[in-house]
Amino acid sequence: MTLDLQVLTLHGALKGLAAGEFSTAELIREALLRVDATDARIEAWVEVQARQAMELALAADRRRSIGTPTAPLLGIPIGVKDIFDIAGMRTRCNMESRLECVEAVRDSDAVHALRRDGAILLGKTVTQEAAAGVVSDPARNPWDTDRIPGGSSGGSAAALAAGTCLGALGSDTAGSIRIPASVTGLAGLKPTWGRLSAKGVFPLAPTMDTVGPLAKTVHDAAILYLSLAGRQKEIPTLADRFPEAGGSLAGKRIGVLRSFFLDHVQPDVATALQDAVAQLGELGAEIVECDWAEAEAAQSVALITSRVESAAVHRKDLRHTPELMGEALRSRVEVGAVLTADTYLRTRQVRLALRDSIANVYRAHRLDAIVAPTLPATAPRADEDVITYRDGSTEPVGTAFTRLTSPWNTTGQPVISVSCGFDQNQLPIGLSFVGRPDQELELCDLAHAYEREAGWYKQTPDL
Amino acid sequence: MTEDDLTAVRVRAAAAGLDLDEDRIRILTESLEGVREMIERIARIEIDPLDLALDAYQPAWTDGERGR
Numbered sequence A: 001m002t003l004d005l006q007v008l009t010l011h012g013a014l015k016g017l018a019a020g021e022f023s024t025a026e027l028i029r030e031a032l033l034r035v036d037a038t039d040a041r042i043e044a045w046v047e048v049q050a051r052q053a054m055e056l057a058l059a060a061d062r063r064r065s066i067g068t069p070t071a072p073l074l075g076i077p078i079g080v081k082d083i084f085d086i087a088g089m090r091t092r093c094n095m096e097s098r099l100e101c102v103e104a105v106r107d108s109d110a111v112h113a114l115r116r117d118g119a120i121l122l123g124k125t126v127t128q129e130a131a132a133g134v135v136s137d138p139a140r141n142p143w144d145t146d147r148i149p150g151g152s153s154g155g156s157a158a159a160l161a162a163g164t165c166l167g168a169l170g171s172d173t174a175g176s177i178r179i180p181a182s183v184t185g186l187a188g189l190k191p192t193w194g195r196l197s198a199k200g201v202f203p204l205a206p207t208m209d210t211v212g213p214l215a216k217t218v219h220d221a222a223i224l225y226l227s228l229a230g231r232q233k234e235i236p237t238l239a240d241r242f243p244e245a246g247g248s249l250a251g252k253r254i255g256v257l258r259s260f261f262l263d264h265v266q267p268d269v270a271t272a273l274q275d276a277v278a279q280l281g282e283l284g285a286e287i288v289e290c291d292w293a294e295a296e297a298a299q300s301v302a303l304i305t306s307r308v309e310s311a312a313v314h315r316k317d318l319r320h321t322p323e324l325m326g327e328a329l330r331s332r333v334e335v336g337a338v339l340t341a342d343t344y345l346r347t348r349q350v351r352l353a354l355r356d357s358i359a360n361v362y363r364a365h366r367l368d369a370i371v372a373p374t375l376p377a378t379a380p381r382a383d384e385d386v387i388t389y390r391d392g393s394t395e396p397v398g399t400a401f402t403r404l405t406s407p408w409n410t411t412g413q414p415v416i417s418v419s420c421g422f423d424q425n426q427l428p429i430g431l432s433f434v435g436r437p438d439q440e441l442e443l444c445d446l447a448h449a450y451e452r453e454a455g456w457y458k459q460t461p462d463l
Numbered sequence B: 001m002t003e004d005d006l007t008a009v010r011v012r013a014a015a016a017g018l019d020l021d022e023d024r025i026r027i028l029t030e031s032l033e034g035v036r037e038m039i040e041r042i043a044r045i046e047i048d049p050l051d052l053a054l055d056a057y058q059p060a061w062t063d064g065e066r067g068r
Helices: A010-018 A024-042 A050-065 A109-116 A154-161 A178-184 A218-228 A232-241 A267-282 A295-313 A315-320 A327-338 A341-365 A397-403 A407-411 A440-454 B003-015 B022-043
Strands: A045-048 A077-081 A120-125 A167-172 A187-190 A210-215 A253-257 A286-290 A369-373 A386-388 A394-396 A415-422 A428-434
Touching (some): A010 A024, A109 A218, A154 A167, A154 A210, A178 A428, A267 A286, A295 A327, A295 A341, A295 A397, A295 A407, A327 B003, A341 A407, A386 A397, A394 A397, B003 B022
Parallel strands (some): A077 A120, A077 A167
Antiparallel strands (some): A045 A120, A187 A210, A187 A415, A415 A428
16 A cells, blocks of 8 residues: 555554554655655754664564564654654754763663654754754745744644654743644644653753654544553543544634734734634534733743853854854853852742732633733745744844743643644644643644544645 | 943953953943843842742642642
C-alpha cells in the first residue's frame, strides 16, 4: 500500500501497524524517503540517523511478529528539537560555540520516555540559536517555503507538516511550541510548567522552559503527552476519550478575553477567531466574555524573566566568546546581564500576583478554558523583520509572535494551539485553548471537539 | 540617548563583568530603553513588598490561602 505521511496521523499509524496494514520498516522507509524528497527545500533536519532508524524498525517488526507485548509508541517516527540530549548525538542548539561539542552521554528525560515507549527517534530538528527566537533559520514553512516555520521549535514543526515524521518534541519558553504549531497548521501542546521533566534539555529561562509535543491532531498530542508524563498505560484509553466524530461541549464555559488578545491582530486572524467562537457555541459551550487587566503586564514579566535567566545561562559565553553568538542572542543576554536583582525579584513577586489574578478570572466566570488567537499574524516571509498591520503600523516579528503567547508562560498554565483556518494567502491560523493548571487532558477534550467540528487539521501543504 | 545614559550603561556593563566597546554600549543602551517601559509596567502592579513566598504553589487555583 502507499503510505502518505502528510495525511497519516500518529494514532492512525498505531492502528495501521497493529492491524498489519503496513510494517514499521515500510513506515520508517517512507519517512526517510520523504526527508530525501523535501528537506532540500524545508531544511527542517539537522541530522537524521537513517541506518539506526531502519535497524530499529526491523527490530520492531520482529517484536510484533513473535507476539511480544508491544510498547504503546512502537515504530512511530519522531523528530527531536536539537536542544534535547540524545545519547551519542551532539546537542548543538544551532549555536556556533556548540558545533563540535561532545556527544551527549545519556538521553534527556523526554527522549528516554519516548524511546521507552518504542518510538523511533529519526534525528534532530532545527531550532533558533539557543532556542531564543521565532525564526528557526534555515528551516522553512512547508505551506510556503519563502516563509518562516516559527520558532524556536520551527524545525520540529516543519518536519512534521512536511510529513517526514508523525510527532515531534519541542520546548516553549515564550511560545516556542505554539508559535510554530500555529504557522504550520499543527497541534502544539505546552503543558503546565513543571509538569514534564526538562532534564537533559538545554535551558533558556528555567522558570519558564516547558517541554511538550507537536502533533497533527489533539489526539496525537495527548498520546505523546502521556508518554512524556510517564502515563503511557493510559494511552490506549485515549481512543475512547477522543472519538473520530468529536463530541459535545454542553456544560462547558469558555472565556473570550475582550482586550489585549484582540487589540492588534490581522483581520483574517480576527475573523478566524470569531468563526471558531461561533463553532464552540454551536457545540454547546457557553461563551463568556471577560477581561484580564494584567495581560500586558504578564507579557512584560515573561520578557524580563526570560532576559535575566537566559543571561545567567549564557554568562560564560557572553564574557569569554561573545563573538560566537548571533546578534539577536547577544543583545538579548546583554540586556539580561545588566538588569538588577531588585528588578528580577520584583518580577518574580509580580508573577505570583498575576497567577492569582488569572486564577480569579477563571473562578469568577467559572471557566473551563479561555480561547484566544495564538498569534496576531500568519507566517511572514523569511526576509521580513516586521509584521505589517492593516492600519499601516508595524511590529517586529519576535515581539508580535510572543505578544499573545508569553503571558501564559508567566502564569504557567497549559495551552494547546490548533488550526482554526487560513488567511487569504492560504497560510494557517492558530487558536489557543488555555486551561487550568495540571488539566492537560481536560483541555485536550475541548480542543479535540473543536478540531473535529472545524476540520482544518485535515488540510496539508502541497509540497 | 544622552551621554549620561551611556555612562550609566557603561557602569552597569562593567559591574556585570562585560567588556563592551562603544558600539555595543550604544546597542545595549537602546535595548534597555526598550525594556524600561516593561519594567515600569511591572512596577505598577500592586504587591505586598514583604510577600516573598516566591515558591508558593498557585494558591488561587485551589481556593486556598498561601501558606507562610
